[in-house]
Amino acid sequence: xxxxxxxxxxxxxxxxxxxxxxxxxxxxxxxxxxxxxxxxxxxxxxxxxxxxxxxxxxxxxxxxxxxxxxxxxxxxxxxxxxxxxxxxxxxxxxxxxxxxxxxxxxxxxxxxxxxxxxxxxxxxxxxxxxxxxxxxxxxxxxxxxxxxxxxxxxxxxxxxxxxxxxxxxxxxxxxxxxxxxxxxxxxxxxxxxxxxxxxxxxxxxxxxxxxxxxxxxxxxxxxxxxxxxxxxxxxxxxxxxxxxxxxxxxxxxxxxxxxxxxxxxxxxxxxxxxxxxxxxxxxxxxxxxxxxxxxxxxxxxxxxxxxxxxxxxxxxxxxxxxxxxxxxxxxxxxxxxxxxxxxxxxxxxxxxxxxxxxxxxxxxxx
Ligand SMILES: [Fe+2]
Ligand SMILES: [Fe+2]
Numbered sequence: 069x070x071x072x073x074x075x076x077x078x079x080x081x082x083x084x085x086x087x088x089x090x091x092x093x094x095x096x097x098x099x100x101x102x103x104x105x106x107x108x109x110x111x112x113x114x115x116x117x118x119x120x121x122x123x124x125x126x127x128x129x130x131x132x133x134x135x136x137x138x139x140x141x142x143x144x145x146x147x148x149x150x151x152x153x154x155x156x157x158x159x160x161x162x163x164x165x166x167x168x169x170x171x172x173x174x175x176x177x178x179x180x181x182x183x184x185x186x187x188x189x190x191x192x193x194x195x196x197x198x199x200x201x202x203x204x205x206x207x208x209x210x211x212x213x214x215x216x217x218x219x220x221x222x223x224x225x226x227x228x229x230x231x232x233x234x235x236x237x238x239x240x241x242x243x244x245x246x247x248x249x250x251x252x253x254x255x256x257x258x259x260x261x262x263x264x265x266x267x268x269x270x271x272x273x274x275x276x277x278x279x280x281x282x283x284x285x286x287x288x289x290x291x292x293x294x295x296x297x298x299x300x301x302x303x304x305x306x307x308x309x310x311x312x313x314x315x316x317x318x319x320x321x322x323x324x325x326x327x328x329x330x331x332x333x334x335x336x337x338x339x340x341x342x343x344x345x346x347x348x349x350x351x352x353x354x355x356x357x358x359x360x361x362x363x364x365x366x367x368x369x370x371x372x373x374x375x376x377x378x379x380x381x382x383x384x385x386x387x388x389x390x391x392x393x394x395x396x397x398x399x400x401x402x403x404x405x406x407x408x409x410x411x412x413x414x415x416x417x418x419x420x421x422x423x424x425x426x427x428x429x430x431x432x433x434x
Contacts, residue, residue: 157327157330157333159323160323160326160327161327161333161336161337163321164319164324164327164337165340165341167321168319168345177345177348178315179349179352180255180259181259182255182259183210183213183255183258185206185210186213186251186252188206189203189206189247190353192206193244193247193248200236200239200240203244204234207239208235217235217247217254218233218235220250220253220254224432225432226242227425227429245296246296246299249281249299249300249303252353253278256303256307260310260311260349261274262310263310263313263317264317270309273306273309273310276386276390276392277302277307278430278432279389279390279426279427279430280302280303280305280306280382282299282430283419283422284298285298285299286382286422287381287382290411290418290419291378291409293375297375298375298378301359301362301363301378301379302386304346304355304359305362305366305379305383307349307350308341308347308363309339313334313338316328343368347360347361347363347364350363362375362379366380378405381405384399384403385419385420388400389423390430
């Protein structure tokens, strides 16, 4: 059976091209797209391999060339098959990129602030003398925040079986360290993932962040690593995206107006700069440097610390689980970060068995 694969995130649709080829080659079979790829089934229900011409360019999609290699994979190779992007747009994109890099590196960007209550919680957590009762007292002073904390603690994210009704109970059940996660999660939703005109996309990115956090904590737990660090870096790894987006929206330059007219160009710039922006935000929020480094380098394949492997693998598991089409099961089973973490296929299966629960938990805020 022909396997389908995607190369380096290039978007093309090999299924469609392979489908057409397969229909042409074997009109006697009914061709079906399965989870594994393309299959041909005859009148008696027997499966057949579908012949596809060996290593031949089938056709060109908008941004990639599709090549078929029988007995192997259909792959998308990067290639400028589409017409050159508009030069004026490319210029505008470069100008705004330079402006934003300057702002982020020079500390001249308006960043979402943490609420006073969250700041108080975070600084109390860095003081060894703070106990659960004192922490609950700080949270209680801000009614809205207290309500959010109880909602999160009772959500499937923390998989509580019996309802938590008091803040002190919430704090002692979670443990002091995890109160930091809850405070950041609430701040992210209220203050960061709120850019006018981009609600749908940001909602999806926020769901992805929660799913990544939950997978990262599972992976960290199974590798006997710091679970809280895993959760936090998963939760925050793409936090730079809304920050870049807000900066593009706020820019007064004529080039920014030109850029905003093309949503794909906006998202390309967001993708490009989100690691940098995330690190700046993490520093502004006084998060540990280790978290800032993980955020900044989560797309850098040269970042080879165990924590980087955990975050990247969790990121991929979340993409697969939320079905955005950038990965398939084959990609996961051959994931380089899984190998680096000494994870076997059955370990990955165990993480994937949590998919349903994680999708449910990620949907809590949406
Ligand atoms: Fe990312
Ligand atoms: Fe991500």
